[in-house]
Amino acid sequence: GESVGLHLPTLSVQEGDNSIINCAYSNSASDYFIWYKQESGKGPQFIIDIRSNMDKRQGQRVTVLLNKTVKHLSLQIAATQPGDSAVYFCAENMGTSYDKVIFGPGTSLSVIP
């Protein structure tokens, strides 16, 4: 079936280093992608999104890259801080339904002080 998956379930990085979280998607019809951050005991929080007509989008300390050729999405966090420790989810929307969002299983990011 169609799914969104993450290559790395856990990731540990040193404070100040850059983090890269990867995501593979299988639905070539997906045209909108979102990254969420979920801190312990809280619900998912929107970080950044990208549409399929783009291959890169930057936010504050975060960058999302989209490679449609290999159906790959990544989230880069610059100068990772302890507050970045969380579970990160990618999600895709096929555009046919305003609400049909498929979430990946998540990657746990731990920042080592």
Next chain:
Amino acid sequence: EAQVTQNPRYLITVTGKKLTVTCSQNMNHEYMSWYRQDPGLGLRQIYYSMNVEVTDKGDVPEGYKVSRKEKRNFPLILESPSPNQTSLYFCASRTLAGGIETQYFGPGTRLLVL
């Protein structure tokens, strides 16, 4: 403060004992939704509602009911809970005028069914 609240936050129950998890939002959002989160599976949508008295099934609706009698509230009802409904549940809401990225999530309800 704009928020989605859920109650209870933690619940332990036994098989077959009916329970309700409440969800309330103070943003006058039309759209509300329930998800369950399980390890390795991400979030999966259970039910959603586009407005008062308008509800529809998501991807995993079996064993659940919802109601939308008021715009601010969207309770999730488990008529006869089973152990496979042990999970972390999230309620979410957004305005229909906004995109998916504007969705607010509640803090979650952790349910254990024995």
